[in-house]
Amino acid sequence: MTALLFDLRHAARVFVKQGSATAVAAFTLALAIGATTAIFSVVHGVLLRPLPYPDSDRILAIWEVNHRGTYSRLADPNFNDFRDRNHTFTTMAKYQSGVTSVVARGEPTRTAVATVTRDFFSVLGTQPATGRRFGDADARIGAPPTAVVSHRYWQQSLGSTATLSELQVRIENRLHDVIGVMPRGFDFPGDVDVWVPAELDAENTSRTSHNFRAIGRLRDRVRVETARADLSAIAQDVIRQSPEQGDYLMADATAVPLLTSLTGRVSSTLYVLLGAVLFLLLIACANVTNLLLAQAAARRRELAVRHALGAGRGRLIRQFVVESAALVAVGGAAGLLIASLGVRALLALAPADLPRQDEVSMSGPVLGFAIALSALVAVGLGLVTALRASSRDPRASLVDGGRGQAGGAASQRVGRVIVAAQMALTVVLLVGAALLGRSLLEVLSVNPGFRTDGVVAVDLARPYSDDPAAKARLAPFYGDVFDGLRTIPGVQQVAAVNAVPLDGGLPDGLFLVMTPQEMPANPDDLWPMYEQKEKLGTADYCAASPDYFRALGIPLVRGRLFDDRDGPDAPHAALITESLARTRWPDIDPIGRTIQFGNMDGDTRLLTIVGIVGDTRESGLEQPPRPTVYVNLLQRPRFSATVVVRSDADPTTIMASARAVLKQVAPDVPPRFRTFAQIYDASLGARRFNLTLVAVFAGTALALAVAGIYGVMAYSVTERRKEIGVRVALGASPRQVFQMVIGQGLLTTTIGVVAGIAAASGLTRTIQSLLFGVTPTDPLTFASVVAALMIVAVIACYVPARRATESDPVEALRME
Helix, strand or coil: CCHHHHHHHHHHHHHHHHHHHHCCCHHHHHHHHHHHHHHHHHHHHHHHHCCCCCCCCHHEEEEEEECCCCCEEHHEEEEEEEEHHCCEEEEEEHHHHHHHEEEEEEEEEEEEEEEECCCHHHHCCCCCCCCCCCCCCCCCCCCCEEEEEHHHHHCCCCCCCCCHHCCCECCCCCCEEEEEEEECCCCCCCCCCEEEEEEEEEEECCCCCEEEEEEECCCCCCCCCHHHHHHHHHHHHHHHHHHCCCCCCCCCCEEHHHHHHHHHHHHHHHHHHHHHHHHHHHHHHHCCCCCCCCHHHCHHHHHHHHHHHHCCCCHHHHHHHHHHHHHHHHHHHHHHHHHHHHHHHHHHHHCCCCCHHHHCCCCCCHHHHHHHHHHHHHHHHHHHHHHHHCCCCCCHHHHHCCCCCCCHHHHHHHHHHHHHHHHHHHHHHHHHHHHHHHHHHHCCCCCCCCCCCCCEEEEEEECCCCCCHHCCCCHHHHHHHHHHEEEEEEEEEEEECCCCCCCCCCCCCEEEEEEECCCCCCHHHHHHEEEEEEEEEEEEEEEEECCHHHHCCEEEEEEECCCCCCCCCCEEHHHHHEEHHHHEEEEEECCCCEEEEEHHHCCCCCEEEEEECCCHHHHHHHCCCCCCCECCCCCCCCCCEEEEEEEEECCHHHHHHHHHHHHHHCCCCCEEEHHHHHHHHHHHHHHHHHHHHHHHHHHHHHHHHHHHHHHHHHHHHCCCCHHHHHHHCCCCCHHHHHHHHHHHHHHHHHHHHHHHHHHHHHHHHHHHHCCCCCCCCHHHHHHHHHHHHHHHHHHHHHHHHHHHHHHHHHHHHHHH
């Protein structure tokens, strides 16, 4: 301990003496450790932290596998077979969720409600904090409706009433008794506040109607692979025996850990960001290593004297390790502060659909990561510096010191190697950032097929009902809403649609191409026709009111739009997109033909195609337009829809006026307001998040690399001032000296850039899934990065080169 305290006191004196260099090194380490810790906190909170349920690693998400090889939701009969015939799960449950109007204490709110089967909470291993969960008496057709609510909803909408028997909520025209309140923080699936039994309603008997997600809890000592094989065997047996066939019948079934299912779509992105910030950490460590080596070179005479007085190499190495540990401790402490601020910034920048955001924090494992990382950096810096500084013969240092020299060519070569490595790492980050930047520009250049400016979206959700009278009242309801909103000054168009573009996409399904003469009297006799491939078509389904296309500027290509001829009692009309016309009717005019799309909304009446409209990118700007069938919302009204208001007035004013109108027209339907510009920006949130972080890392890395080049060249000029003076005395011109220094700097840069290009050519393939409209080895991107780096390298070398041209040959000869 005495020796350790001595080393710490000596380190403190060194830090004070070299104050500016110490501050730069500490800040560099703090920035790198803080950024790395902040990104790791997101990775840990989203991907690595176990779900907050008992034995959460044994909870699996169960999926059907469709004919495209992707996962899809489960049909009710398929789920029942999986639940009843498996040998690997203790229990299994299905669920679905959506936003609807929930009335509590007379006040309607837009609330996420989940419909779950009886064993849902058992699979998750959770119990209500107050009350009970669903039992057999609650989970049957005709049972008194019950509900379990979240702790948040219980506080905000139910007034934290302790006596649950006094609490009721109205959902879809049903009055539900509240029987339980879940623990604080429980909101699975995603932000749900109310859970109701799925067994209250009859199941859909079709095996091609995929409506539910499912989860199951593995039996003890059963592996995930065994469960997958079990479900797959059941699925294959169901497929062989099912009378329903076709692309919408499952092709297989599988199970994955629930955590993987929730976070799989963002895992590659977060790991790419973690890799990028680790590159930044390596660059920062290289910068600090160069700085420490330069300081150690200046202390060679001191080290030689200490060695002559009896200090062995191990003692000198320990001194450097202690100094590095003290430096990293200061940088690490500041890095934790930067990390805490960085976590807040990351959550503010993160896209709204990033899962498990509420679990991202500076938790114990994150702090342990920061401490371990700091310790690793400290040991690494200390050993590299110590081994390099103590490798030289002390007697040579004393002799050189007696001649007034401070170093040799070997230390300069080491510094240049480190700078070349910095440049290589920087190339990788800059290429990655440039590729993501070009991808964003490519996405922004995509024409979505509709206008995004001056349009406000108003989400409305009326209580669902099977009562034909309730459905008949929907068209007049939307008419009243449209009439009220049209009275607002500045409003140009008002329409409604079941789902706005770029907000999750449209549902898709199979339709039948058939004539009125082929329509059977009994709709149940339609099923055999789905086996006739020539009559089938696949398309997205969209219900839109007549003015929807004018409001969003979607062009009419041929035929006509919906109009007054398409009343509730008139033959049902349909519009199709250009892509559907090309793929399904490539050689004939589809206008006037009839299709049946009843598997999407239960209405089996034929639709007559009256027009063709332009394609729109409903699922995202990066996804190609999908074939779509539009039906008239006023002929086939829906309980939930989004009203779109086109106006040249300020959106805030329109929203305030629209809220007042809806309060009068639909007081029991709480609206949600968004602008189309917000929806458009939200669709790009993940891409902007990735680009922002990688660009920040790349910019920081570039600054560190420039500082490294400058530092090495400045140190080299200082070390070689006598040599340069002699060269000048022997006739070298300032221009030749300038070119010599610049050339050495550019040589170092070129070596690093070449190595970086080779590394980037392979590593950028890992971000291929994040790119759009550009290849991972895009020549223009690589050339731009190389040109930019060479320019900044010249700038970084300019000042040391100018200083070299001012060397005094008389002083150099006097020192010799």
